[in-house]
Amino acid sequence: MKQQILALGLVTGAVLFTVESAFAQSRKCAPRTTIVERLAETYGETRQSIGLATNNTVVEVFASADSGTWTITVTNPQGVTCLVAAGRSFETLNEAPTPASLGEPT
Template identity: 65%
Template sequence: MTPRLILFSAAVTCAWALTATAQQNCAKRDLVLEKLASKYGETRQSVGLGANNTMIEVFASLESGTWTITATNAHGVTCLMASGQAFETLAEALPATGNEL
């Protein structure tokens, strides 16, 4: 799954996740980023804007392959949306559409 597809999937589901402020998987953004860096060695790999001005980010460790998708609301509360293993950076070309000039 490409990082862009991961971002799109997370953006579709992030709006409802950020409405509940008492979720256990949410905290201030700086705390979440510090934990991702110190415990998992993950750094930001991509970023996009989701529904309701929610910032969707993909963090990953290129050494261990772990990855995490976060969603941050306008108040600076970051929620963990998904995480996993075997992260890879891809640069795939768009498929030919047959409409080339």
Template identity: 65%
Template sequence: MKRTIALSMMLAALGGAATAQNNACAPRDQVVERLASKYGETRQSMGLGSNNAVMEVFASDETGSWTITVTMTNGMTCLVASGQAFEELVEVLAVPDSDA
């Protein structure tokens, strides 16, 4: 919770910050720079969501901190969630047996 509040205050201080659906938002380049400089986080994964929004997971291998962002088509990036104890997993998902 403290980290979410800190990230919200950080984005508000960036200037030009906006609020969308109670999430702190700012231009993507500013968000990415701050996640890197303040938390040591780099992009770990990404995906395309509804309305062509880009979801990204940033994390630090050193501290285990992580942040999930969503970037809208207008270039604004909003913080969705953040936390600690990030681990990269490589798992093969089991395919359900359709004969059962």
């Protein structure tokens, strides 16, 4: 599941940074320390996974095992972090990876 979420984050991050600058200005962004502190204090979320995306951007997944909330962020090389997606019902899975060509298990 972590790999799937990270893959989603990487794809989302790549798409996110290719949109027009007007859209980029409307996203919820702040210095990374501000975002990380707010996720921890408000939602009890901690970093669950991390990956490097295009343009040296860092994609991170934060989540809380207690509340089940999760957030995907993208941080640019200047240290500005933007919220990409958030939701509920986060679960950590220990599944063996399967090739994408096999699709979902039956």
